[in-house]
Amino acid sequence: MPADFGVTAVAYPNIALVKYWGKRDENQIIPWADSLSVTLDCFPTTTTVHVRPEADADCLTFDGRPADRGALQRVTAFLDVVRKLAGRAEPAMVATVNAGPTAAGLASSASGFAALAGSAAAAYGLELDGIGLSRLARRGSGSAARSVFGGFSLLHAGEDDHSSFAEPIRAEVDLAIVIVLTGTAPKTVSSRAAMRHTVETSPLYWSWIESGRDDLAAMRDALGRGDLVQVGEIAERNALGMHATMLAARPAVRYLSPSTLVALDGVAQLRRDGIPAYATMDAGPNVKVLCRPEDAGRVVGMARDKLPDCPTAVARRGPGVSVRIEEAR
Amino acid sequence: MPADFGVTAVAYPNIALVKYWGKRDENQIIPWADSLSVTLDCFPTTTTVHVRPEADADCLTFDGRPADRGALQRVTAFLDVVRKLAGRAEPAMVATVNAGPTAAGLASSASGFAALAGSAAAAYGLELDGIGLSRLARRGSGSAARSVFGGFSLLHAGEDDHSSFAEPIRAEVDLAIVIVLTGTAPKTVSSRAAMRHTVETSPLYWSWIESGRDDLAAMRDALGRGDLVQVGEIAERNALGMHATMLAARPAVRYLSPSTLVALDGVAQLRRDGIPAYATMDAGPNVKVLCRPEDAGRVVGMARDKLPDCPTAVARRGPGVSVRIEEAR
Numbered sequence: 001m002p003a004d005f006g007v008t009a010v011a012y013p014n015i016a017l018v019k020y021w022g023k024r025d026e027n028q029i030i031p032w033a034d035s036l037s038v039t040l041d042c043f044p045t046t047t048t049v050h051v052r053p054e055a056d057a058d059c060l061t062f063d064g065r066p067a068d069r070g071a072l073q074r075v076t077a078f079l080d081v082v083r084k085l086a087g088r089a090e091p092a093m094v095a096t097v098n099a100g101p102t103a104a105g106l107a108s109s110a111s112g113f114a115a116l117a118g119s120a121a122a123a124y125g126l127e128l129d130g131i132g133l134s135r136l137a138r139r140g141s142g143s144a145a146r147s148v149f150g151g152f153s154l155l156h157a158g159e160d161d162h163s164s165f166a167e168p169i170r171a172e173v174d175l176a177i178v179i180v181l182t183g184t185a186p187k188t189v190s191s192r193a194a195m196r197h198t199v200e201t202s203p204l205y206w207s208w209i210e211s212g213r214d215d216l217a218a219m220r221d222a223l224g225r226g227d228l229v230q231v232g233e234i235a236e237r238n239a240l241g242m243h244a245t246m247l248a249a250r251p252a253v254r255y256l257s258p259s260t261l262v263a264l265d266g267v268a269q270l271r272r273d274g275i276p277a278y279a280t281m282d283a284g285p286n287v288k289v290l291c292r293p294e295d296a297g298r299v300v301g302m303a304r305d306k307l308p309d310c311p312t313a314v315a316r317r318g319p320g321v322s323v324r325i326e327e328a329r
Numbered sequence: 330m331p332a333d334f335g336v337t338a339v340a341y342p343n344i345a346l347v348k349y350w351g352k353r354d355e356n357q358i359i360p361w362a363d364s365l366s367v368t369l370d371c372f373p374t375t376t377t378v379h380v381r382p383e384a385d386a387d388c389l390t391f392d393g394r395p396a397d398r399g400a401l402q403r404v405t406a407f408l409d410v411v412r413k414l415a416g417r418a419e420p421a422m423v424a425t426v427n428a429g430p431t432a433a434g435l436a437s438s439a440s441g442f443a444a445l446a447g448s449a450a451a452a453y454g455l456e457l458d459g460i461g462l463s464r465l466a467r468r469g470s471g472s473a474a475r476s477v478f479g480g481f482s483l484l485h486a487g488e489d490d491h492s493s494f495a496e497p498i499r500a501e502v503d504l505a506i507v508i509v510l511t512g513t514a515p516k517t518v519s520s521r522a523a524m525r526h527t528v529e530t531s532p533l534y535w536s537w538i539e540s541g542r543d544d545l546a547a548m549r550d551a552l553g554r555g556d557l558v559q560v561g562e563i564a565e566r567n568a569l570g571m572h573a574t575m576l577a578a579r580p581a582v583r584y585l586s587p588s589t590l591v592a593l594d595g596v597a598q599l600r601r602d603g604i605p606a607y608a609t610m611d612a613g614p615n616v617k618v619l620c621r622p623e624d625a626g627r628v629v630g631m632a633r634d635k636l637p638d639c640p641t642a643v644a645r646r647g648p649g650v651s652v653r654i655e656e657a658r
Contacts, residue, residue, distance in 0.1 A: 203536050203537065203539065203540035203570065204533040204536045204537060204540075204570065204573055204574070204577075206536070207532050207533045207535070207536040208532065208533060208577070210532065211532035211533075211577075233580075236581075237577070237579050237580070237581070240576045240577055240581050241532065241533065241576075241577040243576065244533055244573035244574070244576040244577040245533070245573070247569045247570075247572065247573040247576065248533075248537070248540075248566070248569060248570040248573040250566050251562075251566070252565075252566065252569050254590075254593070256590065257590060257594075258587035258588070258590040258591045258594070259587070260590075261583075261585065261586060261587040261589075261590060262587045264583070265586075265587075
């Protein structure tokens, strides 16, 4: 290990097939329900952490520019968790680059905090296995716990810091995820605020949490059998249920835009045409269409036809977080 | 009373401010929950019933053309209820004209069955007061029970035919309802089928029913106080909750279209601009915007601006069913 070194980690966003929405503990980020996701192979976040004993405070760049105060506070709060675990106190310089749009419901906080967890843990000398790293990443963003692993992973909600972590799960299904970017502007309501508001005000929230238990069991079963149709049906119904809880919040939170519904209508049309395609949406208007890899072109064609101004991307299952240590220049 | 006579009734659609969605008894049409509506002054249905002892069977024209088999069966089933109550058996000729679009979520079955109840009851010699007529209209369509009355009315769900009826309620609020016709094609899933499917498959349904009890109490209170802002807020949240239960049904039922969301975005913008405007949607893509009468022009302007191809109509509170007897030519 060189004396002065930086650690760079790369992590990918994940798309939840059974959603995480709502926290039991806001401070430690303990979800109310288990969730299950697939990590993508596109839109990675690359984050480099240098520990800087001589600095006064943490500093953060975002895509090469100084980050705003809110982002810096969130990163410092996360680094404080790492520093406490490592028994250290030095500030760090953090440089992060997102290949995809930020805060647009494309899981930039999942890839972001997974990459930060990986790079900060190594930079401060924490030795963590995958589960330990997922537990740490969860402190930044619940969904980040899942991006620690490649392929499919399950985030156990647990009840406290120790019992709340992700682990990889076996799945026999080969799928493509077509991302239809119906809007890439940062969202006006953060996932964090929207979750809290839903838990506190939506009369439908707890029924959805309850139905999610069945969805999770059915999803694990369908993934194990390689049954893409079942995987898609469960993912779509679980996502629509989550958005339903938000629509019923008081006042409503609606991430679905007119273009989102155009894409959903297109997916329904594909199914009527015999193509197994299923949609899922997170805290943003973008639509992710689950399909067989051989049908991805057909799905992209639908999106181009119905939403000619919206870019698309085709993702497959991607890798977990990777970390490399570099001597400082 | 002339020997050969026809009875013509005119009834208006109503817009539920606290929705009816889901039946306890499919045959007698007993709702699971109370609902509350305002009857409109536009899009009336005019229905004439002639009892025809010489005929073999009922016949029905719809906007001057012979009706399809499904509509005729539904009318005959309703007339059978009337005939049983009247102790009579003769067929009838029924002519009905809708001033608005049919089966497009604009309450054509509410105005339709209220008008049919009024005209058929008189034609077969049933003497019913308003509550009795609403109980009868309910056998055709739950929401028709409310269109028997003008202004605001409350449909008591009850538990059986006797206890399930509407009655007028006092309200101090003066409002306009701007109807944005985002789509007037007949719906692909009938309200009746969609209700049944929601009750049977949506894990969120019962929570919505429970939340509706509070909505109803709060709505009555707000109407009594003439508090348009509260009336609007409760109506909008109750409607979004109903659509949320459908979105979470398995598979989802979605009446909201891309244009519906464009209109909802426009209503939210009006509110940010200080105009108290609130949206409600039924089993179709059309949006009804509740606002102060003096703001109706502003709401229409928003709709024309955002949805230039969609017609609009401005309604106020309208009258209950009216009946007149005419000597046959």
